[in-house]
Amino acid sequence: VILLWGLEADSPLAAVRAQLEEIGAPTVFVDQREVLGARLDDGRLQLSSGTVDLAEVTAAYMRPYESNKLPVVARAGEAAQRRVAAFDEGLWAWAEAAPALVVNRPSAMAHNGSKPYQVNQARALGFAVPETLLTTDPAAVLAFLAEHGDVIYKSISAVRSVVTRLRASGLDRLQDVASCPTQFQAYVPGTDHRVHVVGDGVYCCRIESTADDYRYAIREATVVERRPTALPAEWADRCRALARLEGLHVAGVDLRLTPAGEWCCFEINPSPAFTYYDTPGHEIARAVAGLLATAPVPA
Amino acid sequence: MLVVLAAAGDAPATALVERWRFAGASLLTARDLSTAGWRVWPGAPADGVAVVDGASMAVREIGAVLTRVPAVTTRDVPWILRADRAYVAQEMTAFLLAWLSELECPVVNRPSPTGLWGPHIAPERWMRLAVDAGLRVAAPQTGGVRVTVAGDRCIGDVTEDLCAGALTVARTAGVEILAVRFDGHGPGAAFLGADYRLAVTDGAVADALLDLLAGVPM
Numbered sequence: 001v002i003l004l005w006g007l008e009a010d011s012p013l014a015a016v017r018a019q020l021e022e023i024g025a026p027t028v029f030v031d032q033r034e035v036l037g038a039r040l041d042d043g044r045l046q047l048s049s050g051t052v053d054l055a056e057v058t059a060a061y062m063r064p065y066e067s068n069k070l071p072v073v074a075r076a077g078e079a080a081q082r083r084v085a086a087f088d089e090g091l092w093a094w095a096e097a098a099p100a101l102v103v104n105r106p107s108a109m110a111h112n113g114s115k116p117y118q119v120n121q122a123r124a125l126g127f128a129v130p131e132t133l134l135t136t137d138p139a140a141v142l143a144f145l146a147e148h149g150d151v152i153y154k155s156i157s158a159v160r161s162v163v164t165r166l167r168a169s170g171l172d173r174l175q176d177v178a179s180c181p182t183q184f185q186a187y188v189p190g191t192d193h194r195v196h197v198v199g200d201g202v203y204c205c206r207i208e209s210t211a212d213d214y215r216y217a218i219r220e221a222t223v224v225e226r227r228p229t230a231l232p233a234e235w236a237d238r239c240r241a242l243a244r245l246e247g248l249h250v251a252g253v254d255l256r257l258t259p260a261g262e263w264c265c266f267e268i269n270p271s272p273a274f275t276y277y278d279t280p281g282h283e284i285a286r287a288v289a290g291l292l293a294t295a296p297v298p299a
Numbered sequence: 300m301l302v303v304l305a306a307a308g309d310a311p312a313t314a315l316v317e318r319w320r321f322a323g324a325s326l327l328t329a330r331d332l333s334t335a336g337w338r339v340w341p342g343a344p345a346d347g348v349a350v351v352d353g354a355s356m357a358v359r360e361i362g363a364v365l366t367r368v369p370a371v372t373t374r375d376v377p378w379i380l381r382a383d384r385a386y387v388a389q390e391m392t393a394f395l396l397a398w399l400s401e402l403e404c405p406v407v408n409r410p411s412p413t414g415l416w417g418p419h420i421a422p423e424r425w426m427r428l429a430v431d432a433g434l435r436v437a438a439p440q441t442g443g444v445r446v447t448v449a450g451d452r453c454i455g456d457v458t459e460d461l462c463a464g465a466l467t468v469a470r471t472a473g474v475e476i477l478a479v480r481f482d483g484h485g486p487g488a489a490f491l492g493a494d495y496r497l498a499v500t501d502g503a504v505a506d507a508l509l510d511l512l513a514g515v516p517m
Contacts, residue, residue, distance in 0.1 A: 093421055093423075096421065097421065097423065106413075107412070107413050107418070107419070110412035110413045111412045113389075113392070113393055113412055114392075114393035114396040114397045115397075116341045116393075116397035117393070117396050117400055117412065120341055120342065120397065120400070120401060123342060129341075129342070131340075132341050132342075133338065133339070134338075134339040134340075134341065134394055134397065134398070135337050135339065136332065136333070136334060136335050136336060136337040136350070137335050137336055137338055137348075140338045155390060155393075156393040156394050156397070157389040157390050157392065157393035158389070158393070159389055159390070178335035179379065179387070180332065180333060180387045180390050180391060181332060181337055181339075181390060181394040182390075
């Protein structure tokens, strides 16, 4: 049986679930909205829909949100929240150690906890990477800006942040960097590409946008155009190698093709919201479902 | 210079730095990460500037790092606005992972994405490693007789077979330093667990760590 964990409304989870249903693969859905009634005892999941022996799970797709931020949990009181935290911890511990194919294991996803750490791995595999400064020193930022002319800043950790251009209007806040190391990068011109690696499959989407961060293009009143494109075989291989290096069965690799023809790597997302980039034929969702459905039965 | 990365309230780490003062040891805490002066260029670690114990220094002057924390937590940054502490703690942890993983000097343990002081390994996994090392195991529990692995050296009042098992567990886990606990001193005592909380106030442990960091053959 294939275990799916998350919220019904989560777009990637819903897309994979639909594809699994279409091919008739047996699934069990661990609905986070019902977490208050769920139990995990001695390798058995007790859900409102029945009991699941985790030893029978051949593959799992893990897309949970932070349980304590769900309204149903936030309202439930401290004792219930502790129980939910223990349930989540138990299921993640199972995901780490299970012989099943897990998309993705917590230790593999942890690489995304530090973007410069990830980018160093990409550099080692031959990707171009942006010139980067991590600093608490306002003077160093000014020197970096003077050297590169066009600079962006963004979070170092996995906390999602809007990639922002460093502009003259922001320099009056520069002293704030002394409080916490901050990541600055030379702006890399070019065209964004999101590459999804699913097992051995590689699916590339070209993104046309003039926004600093196309994910938030609407804030800059700009338009984003996406279309599937072929990634040169050499770079597809490198994306596969990068996902494999991090232990990821499914990954979203953020690349930018520069005017000089270099493929610059920014980040590897271990839990990509791929539906935004998927084709009308749901190619990526089908690939993830296929990967889960064909996972070998653990010995 | 030897750098000990620890929480500000880690008294054994402070004592260790005092003991190693003659070797140029200094304490690096989260407070240093809230101090102007850090300059790190990923891909060129030796060119960077660090802030250790409040003072800026060239990264190339750092000879070794001993890490005593798995991550920076909200408790480590009380001077940051409460609403921002979780974010700042995550950013500092992410920064340290990137920085430590690139240093060319000895860093023990090498950082992992699951822990700055070494890879997070669940109790059940430690048990599996112990069984694979030929050790008898008991249910995970705290306490017991503690031995310390530092490189190829095992420090503790246990028999040779237990030391050999502890060294194998550490080697299989891919770590250089490890505290291993048994339910006795003698042959056949059971493995109870392992972690990275080393008893650095023990002089023999401190000396072994210093040798390891200094690259003294063991």
